[in-house]
Amino acid sequence: MDFLLTAEQDLLRDSITRFALEHGDFAKWRRALPAGPHNQAAWSQMAELGWLAIAVPEAAGGLGGSAVETMLVMEGLGRALSREPYVGTAVIAPALIDDPAILAAIIAGETRIALAVAETGNRFNLAAAETTATGGTLTGTKSFVHDGATADWFIVSAQTGPALTLHLVPRDAPGLTITPIRGPDHRHHARLTLANTPTRPLQGGLDALESAVDRAIAAHLAEAVGSMEALRDMTLAYLKTREQFGATIGSFQALQHRMVDIALACEEARSMLYFATLRLDAPAPDRRIAVSAAKTRIGQTARFVAHQSVQLHGGIGTSDELPVSHHLKRLMIIETLYGNSDHHRARFAAATDAA
Amino acid sequence: MDFLLTAEQDLLRDSITRFALEHGDFAKWRRALPAGPHNQAAWSQMAELGWLAIAVPEAAGGLGGSAVETMLVMEGLGRALSREPYVGTAVIAPALIDDPAILAAIIAGETRIALAVAETGNRFNLAAAETTATGGTLTGTKSFVHDGATADWFIVSAQTGPALTLHLVPRDAPGLTITPIRGPDHRHHARLTLANTPTRPLQGGLDALESAVDRAIAAHLAEAVGSMEALRDMTLAYLKTREQFGATIGSFQALQHRMVDIALACEEARSMLYFATLRLDAPAPDRRIAVSAAKTRIGQTARFVAHQSVQLHGGIGTSDELPVSHHLKRLMIIETLYGNSDHHRARFAAATDAA
Amino acid sequence: MNLDYTPDEIAFQQRMRAFFAANIDERLRALVRTGTRLEPREYVAYQQLLAAQGWGAPTWPTEYGGTGWTPTQYYIFEAESARADAPQQFHQGLELIGPVLFTYGSDAQKQKYLPRIISGEDWWCQGYSEPGAGSDLASLKTRAVRDGDHYVVTGQKIWTSYAHAASHMFCLVRTEIRPRRQEGISLLLIDMKSPGIRVRPILTLDERHHVNEVFLDEVRVPAEDLVGEEGKGWNYGKVLLDRERGLSAALGLRLGQYVRVVKSRAAAVRLGATTLLADPGFRDKLAQIEIEMLALEYMGLRTLADAVAGLDSGPRASMLKIRWSELIQRITELWVEALGYDAACFAPLDDATDLPADMPSPMASYLHARVTTIYGGANEVQRNIIARRSLGL
Amino acid sequence: MNLDYTPDEIAFQQRMRAFFAANIDERLRALVRTGTRLEPREYVAYQQLLAAQGWGAPTWPTEYGGTGWTPTQYYIFEAESARADAPQQFHQGLELIGPVLFTYGSDAQKQKYLPRIISGEDWWCQGYSEPGAGSDLASLKTRAVRDGDHYVVTGQKIWTSYAHAASHMFCLVRTEIRPRRQEGISLLLIDMKSPGIRVRPILTLDERHHVNEVFLDEVRVPAEDLVGEEGKGWNYGKVLLDRERGLSAALGLRLGQYVRVVKSRAAAVRLGATTLLADPGFRDKLAQIEIEMLALEYMGLRTLADAVAGLDSGPRASMLKIRWSELIQRITELWVEALGYDAACFAPLDDATDLPADMPSPMASYLHARVTTIYGGANEVQRNIIARRSLGL
Numbered sequence A, B: 001m002d003f004l005l006t007a008e009q010d011l012l013r014d015s016i017t018r019f020a021l022e023h024g025d026f027a028k029w030r031r032a033l034p035a036g037p038h039n040q041a042a043w044s045q046m047a048e049l050g051w052l053a054i055a056v057p058e059a060a061g062g063l064g065g066s067a068v069e070t071m072l073v074m075e076g077l078g079r080a081l082s083r084e085p086y087v088g089t090a091v092i093a094p095a096l097i098d099d100p101a102i103l104a105a106i107i108a109g110e111t112r113i114a115l116a117v118a119e120t121g122n123r124f125n126l127a128a129a130e131t132t133a134t135g136g137t138l139t140g141t142k143s144f145v146h147d148g149a150t151a152d153w154f155i156v157s158a159q160t161g162p163a164l165t166l167h168l169v170p171r172d173a174p175g176l177t178i179t180p181i182r183g184p185d186h187r188h189h190a191r192l193t194l195a196n197t198p199t200r201p202l203q204g205g206l207d208a209l210e211s212a213v214d215r216a217i218a219a220h221l222a223e224a225v226g227s228m229e230a231l232r233d234m235t236l237a238y239l240k241t242r243e244q245f246g247a248t249i250g251s252f253q254a255l256q257h258r259m260v261d262i263a264l265a266c267e268e269a270r271s272m273l274y275f276a277t278l279r280l281d282a283p284a285p286d287r288r289i290a291v292s293a294a295k296t297r298i299g300q301t302a303r304f305v306a307h308q309s310v311q312l313h314g315g316i317g318t319s320d321e322l323p324v325s326h327h328l329k330r331l332m333i334i335e336t337l338y339g340n341s342d343h344h345r346a347r348f349a350a351a352t353d354a355a
Numbered sequence C, D: 001m002n003l004d005y006t007p008d009e010i011a012f013q014q015r016m017r018a019f020f021a022a023n024i025d026e027r028l029r030a031l032v033r034t035g036t037r038l039e040p041r042e043y044v045a046y047q048q049l050l051a052a053q054g055w056g057a058p059t060w061p062t063e064y065g066g067t068g069w070t071p072t073q074y075y076i077f078e079a080e081s082a083r084a085d086a087p088q089q090f091h092q093g094l095e096l097i098g099p100v101l102f103t104y105g106s107d108a109q110k111q112k113y114l115p116r117i118i119s120g121e122d123w124w125c126q127g128y129s130e131p132g133a134g135s136d137l138a139s140l141k142t143r144a145v146r147d148g149d150h151y152v153v154t155g156q157k158i159w160t161s162y163a164h165a166a167s168h169m170f171c172l173v174r175t176e177i178r179p180r181r182q183e184g185i186s187l188l189l190i191d192m193k194s195p196g197i198r199v200r201p202i203l204t205l206d207e208r209h210h211v212n213e214v215f216l217d218e219v220r221v222p223a224e225d226l227v228g229e230e231g232k233g234w235n236y237g238k239v240l241l242d243r244e245r246g247l248s249a250a251l252g253l254r255l256g257q258y259v260r261v262v263k264s265r266a267a268a269v270r271l272g273a274t275t276l277l278a279d280p281g282f283r284d285k286l287a288q289i290e291i292e293m294l295a296l297e298y299m300g301l302r303t304l305a306d307a308v309a310g311l312d313s314g315p316r317a318s319m320l321k322i323r324w325s326e327l328i329q330r331i332t333e334l335w336v337e338a339l340g341y342d343a344a345c346f347a348p349l350d351d352a353t354d355l356p357a358d359m360p361s362p363m364a365s366y367l368h369a370r371v372t373t374i375y376g377g378a379n380e381v382q383r384n385i386i387a388r389r390s391l392g393l
Helices: A007-023 A026-033 A042-048 A066-078 A086-096 A100-107 A204-239 A252-276 A286-319 A324-334 A341-354 B006-025 B028-031 B040-047 B069-078 B085-098 B099-107 B206-241 B254-279 B286-319 B323-336 B341-354 C007-023 C026-033 C040-052 C071-083 C093-106 C107-118 C234-267 C280-309 C316-344 C361-375 C380-391 D006-025 D026-034 D042-052 D071-083 D091-104 D107-119 D233-267 D280-309 D316-344 D361-373 D379-389
Strands: A113-116 A130-132 A137-145 A153-160 A163-172 A176-183 A188-198 B113-116 B132-133 B137-145 B153-160 B161-171 B178-181 B188-198 C123-129 C143-147 C149-155 C168-174 C185-191 C197-203 C209-222 D124-127 D145-146 D152-155 D168-174 D186-192 D197-203 D209-222
Touching: A007 A042, A007 A176, A042 C093, A066 A086, A066 A204, A066 A252, A066 B286, A066 C143, A086 A100, A086 A153, A086 A204, A086 C007, A113 A137, A113 A204, A130 C040, A137 C316, A153 A188, A163 A176, A163 A204, A176 C185, A176 D091, A188 D152, A204 A252, A204 A286, A204 A324, A252 A286, A252 A324, A252 B254, A252 D152, A252 D280, A252 D316, A252 D379, A286 C361, A286 D280, A324 C209, A341 C280, B006 B040, B006 B069, B069 B085, B069 B206, B069 B254, B069 C149, B085 B113, B085 B153, B085 B206, B099 C197, B113 B137, B113 B206, B137 C234, B137 D316, B161 B206, B161 D107, B178 D316, B206 B254, B206 B286, B206 B323, B206 C123, B254 B286, B254 C280, B254 C316, B254 C380, B254 D107, B254 D233, B254 D379, B286 B323, B286 B341, B286 D361, B323 D361, B341 C280, B341 D280, C007 C071, C026 C234, C071 C234, C071 C280, C093 C107, C093 C234, C093 D006, C143 C168, C149 C185, C168 C234, C168 D233, C185 C234, C234 C280, C234 C316, C280 C316, C280 D280, C316 C361, C380 D124, D006 D071, D026 D042, D026 D145, D071 D233, D091 D107, D091 D124, D091 D233, D152 D168, D152 D186, D168 D233, D168 D379, D186 D209, D186 D233, D233 D316, D280 D316, D316 D361, D316 D379
Parallel strands: A113 A153, A130 A153, B113 B153, B132 B153, C123 C168, D124 D168
Antiparallel strands: A130 A137, A137 A188, A153 A163, A176 A188, B132 B137, B137 B188, B153 B161, B178 B188, C143 C149, C149 C209, C168 C185, C197 C209, D145 D152, D152 D209, D168 D186, D197 D209
């Protein structure tokens, strides 16, 4: 039992740190917002560095890496507020797609893929799709597709008789309408309408989907922890420099204790992140317990850290001109993604009671 | 709309303050514990002062007072950690009993009465009794009777066919077994077993019981507020005198803010107390909303105030030798009595949704 | 003790209820209900509507054009306004500078400025906070130097609400350096069209523009626009703060609108065969907030009763501010939670139409609510004040 | 990164599991499960059981009679002990003074005292806190004056656990008044049978007797029972604290027993046609605590891994203490809540028999848990320490 990185993982982390420094400059980030969600140079660089190949099996030309490597990448992207569609493309897609051409395109940074499972009628329940797949076509509405506005492919869940089935739909498929939406996180999400859209069925069903989504959750939790630690660091630095009443505000005990609770929340979150990440390959019941416990607790601690970071920054924390509030907004989206804390606490309880 | 006391109520409050000063000395209180729960001198004095007659109708020789007077008495008793069975005898009994002889005995301080409604199978649900009344006798078990060990009469709820009925049972009734229990509040409660115990039916049913229990709840909430404010005052005084690290501990900002939150909790609790007390005569739906909202919030704030008062006192707060922990224990019993905060939040929601 | 209004107050209540029912259109109601901040022109139109009734200044004495209402009447007015989803009046002229002017201002200032606040012709903004002077307002650095019959003002203000729409600013400036920082501060009335004023918008986290930085570069202010005495501005400022808190009895009244909107939204969210509103966990969280709002309402009523009886409310106004801000944060947070993925819909791209009807109100309201524990004296500062003034710590 | 034990560790775990299964009887399990504090004789019996296996001092080096286990082995031992509802060893001799003696003690002290700690023959209590020196331990006033080959000790200690059962006390005393209050403090080993020692019981809020006041009136202590150097006692004390926190990786392991007992109790509470455990609101609260316990467990594992790797854990030990104490308070509170009215049954009167079987464990455990955020450095002090040492505030 240890939490040490291998030499290769250490190198990966260093490279992510450099990448985040290069692309994470906040002023540059903010200037780039009107140009859309993606930074093609960054995405190509990620391909070159092999990050898009981590979760692709070696047999398909990928690195066959572990969840730990994905975690390291996502921490860096979270810290830098990256808006690249890494999880959909490089975590979910390789878990559900085995088409060598598409996997090769993922590795090369030539395609972006989004998962379309959310519907108005199912809230966070993956098993209940009202979209139907019959006679080789899909019909239904997906109410929220993360990073969906710019995806080249969609992985769509649908009901085929009693079974949940998965389907691959290209962006230009007949009968597919994409309604793009900008999130508070400045990412470009989408709603989809499918009307007799031809489908290309994928192999797995609900089990495969749930497993892929658990991997996606763990990846987003790493993003959240990166974001929380960025907030912690900038808030601590602010407490040490901002002066009021003739002293740095970090000299006031009430704020010191709040800062300690922020640091403590980050420690809890990181501990839960390791728990979830290192249990992704465990049997489904154990995986559910770990992932849902982590999703719950990281959601709660992230909320606390983000709210208190804004509060401790005071007025300036509520402006659009500092990264603080942008981390808050991204963390609120991650909190909702694939089920909020309440949803996952209930999933945890059910999995625990069944164990 | 005002929260002012009448001249008579002002006098009543003064007299309660004097009474509490006289009987509330903690060292004396603690020395008296081995002698049992009651102070006969105090009880007689309460009778002489007319407090036991407040809720008895004028027609029956009582004062026909309002819930405000009951509230004033209970605040004082709460502050002084009084263990007299005021609520069962002087609040619940006059609401459910119309026998002139018993009412006269209540006024004279010659009888003590307890309400027996709790059962193992009904948790906090007044409407669901497993005790049955058939053929003029009662059979069943009451799992907790507040102040029951020393009561002369019990008001017992039972099922008669589809209806909930109320019955008066004297202490020495055949088939009645009283198992006395000491609470952490040093009061003497009881469990009752009734085996073919002859019954003397009372007039009202579930509606009357619910109304009487709401009055009892409001009275205990007044007791709780008295107790909370006593904790607030002794904790504030302690912060101003106790020195650590070369300063009074009240000079530390984190403790100051905690103390502010204690004071704020007391303000909320008192506001809710007025809400519940002044709505006792409203139509049942409004009364339920007010009483259950107050029971919920006062339960929560009481817990906070009691826990933090112990915490701010440090080691000495955890000893049996200071009133702090005794207030905590009494407040925990009040929190449970007639339904805890969770129960009443659900009752509040149901009443609100029905309104 | 009783919770009843007098017959006169009931008649007043009915009159207000009828007024709001007749005069607030559904478009405005919907804006208020969804927590949208109004545009200046909407505030002005609403102010004119009230002024036409003679209710332009509900808390002012009649001699200055106010209603002369009792605190209870004002409370009823606010309660009926909230009940009807009517907006709140923009308060900076009415509550923050108007009362200072009728208390400390010169006759000329009263005659010139007060009527135009009531009529909505003038729009006042508050020039208090500075980049280095937030919670610690007394450390403000904007300087005003006397030059003949003018003051020459140079400095920088920040978080100035609606400075871009304002005709005037009441502004704390330093006219003298004194060892006690609260001394040497003066209160000036500044015409926003004066040369040397530059307003820079600051977007807040909800991506809206309502606060600004205001740069003052040798702005010449006539000496007759000094309020009261030079160097005594801090005291007038404190009166403002006290008065702001005096209005706090009515603070909680507006929270009910969020409960209504959260309930209706949650009732529309399907959860298998049931709805989110019927989910015990969600209902519990909402009921908890409803109960705490009742506590706030009754704390407010006690404060109101003290105001009526002329009693000191102690720290209750600061406590109301603390609890109100915490509750508005929690209810808007629950609103966002109710929406699930729809909360992520913040802005349409292209010419999208098939989007949630309430986009982006819940998320914007939630984000904007983060400000409430910071402005008007951050909650940490409120706790300091209560500890010192009321608890003697 | 991995969460797996090595094959050797798995073998060790199986050995421990078999031992606890075979050697802890149901009566003792039941006491532990219900959170009952053990009597001294029960602690001693358990210590003798472990000592007979050679496991009397699981964290000590072999040269002093310890097991020489790795931190992971110790963690496994504790985990299996908790899993089997076995008690914890009484730690004041084993963890608070033993390590000081084998680090700083004289050879004579090591030979005299260490074996008798392991065997359970000696029982040590900790003489640190005083009425005026709680969180601020450095302000202690108990004086020791050198008189020939003795120290003469006069003063008062408080909150001394099991002083009434102890054979010895390790005691911080002031041997010199110095401007820096941490200097001039010495550590003495005191025989509790010495003339001049009086022990007064203090009942705690759970109505149990385990802490005491200890009055020392000119108690003569042989100079050979001074540990290390005169005036340097504060430093040894800090080592004790550091070590106490070093054990914190295993802190959370014992909380699982409360989850098990709360679940079984709540499953027995009828709620109409269902049970309290099946009530969504109750299950949510319990699940929330279970999840936070997992966070504590994994924070502990990270601390353990750092200990194995010889890395500094930063403030994580203080954080573990904070979270552990908060969680034990919440789980015992939920236990009391589960009981409903039965929680009010605290003591039988007369010869009552028909009473809840677990009376008064839940209430007593809940009440006793209030102490955990106060002792061993109140949580407020822990936060001060983290702010200063780790965050640089």
